[in-house]
Amino acid sequence: MTQPGSAYFIPEGESPIIRTTLAVIVTNEPGVLARVVGLFSARGYNIESLTVAETDHEAHTSRITIVTSGTPGVLTQIRAQLGRLVPVKRVIDFYGDGDAVSRELALIKVKGTGDVRVEAMRLADAFKCRIMDAGLDHFTFELTGSSKKLDDFIDLMRPLGLVEVSRTGVATIRRGTETI
Structure with missing residues (x-):
């Protein structure tokens, strides 16, 4: 088995790969998107889809919607690491959300x-x-x-x-x- 380019290589068969959508509510300020994308890049996580828009002009709040995939452990790491970024107000995971x-x-x-x-x-x-x-x-x-x-x-x-x-x-x- 060949190891992929990710720094967080997990051998096949240990955990299923799950695709999920994350909504990241952030303060709309310069550099926020770069920090969020940099977090993914630095850790070898893939972004399958990325959508960004300001959602509340008065509160200077934007919503970054990210589609990504990984094992349950990797997705837990992603959510935790996103939550620790200073401009991030909230991270919502829509995995398995039938609503x-x-x-x-x-x-x-x-x-x-x-x-x-x-x-x-x-x-x-x-x-x-x-x-x-x-x-x-x-x-x-x-x-x-x-x-x-x-x-x-x-x-x-x-x-x-x-x-x-x-x-x-x-x-x-x-x-x-x-x-x-």
Whole structure:
């Protein structure tokens, strides 16, 4: 077995790898994102998706949404280390949270004519895509949904002339009136 580049190598079979979404509520100040991303980089953790936006202008609060994966022990370390960063106010883990809604937006450019064009339109309709730009030889689709839905659509567009993909990253929120 070959050891990967992570400083925290854990042999296979010891613990399952879990994918989770973390919401990190931070003080909106210069360098905060660099500190959060630096924590992941320095310890060899991977960020699969990253979304950042100010959520409360008056309180100078931002929300960093991170999708990452690791063993339960590694994820516990990530949450604890994030919580110790000075500008971090709160860390919320959405793993296994059936009361959470996660969505992502993608813009997908497809080039094609004739039957390929017709098939791309048919699939886009089935996935409930919006057409954002169209020409005689191309389409740009907007698709919102789960990351899996976006992945599935992109995979179907590859043989039809996929040209470019731009994704926003995951946004997650709990259902109901409960706040974080």
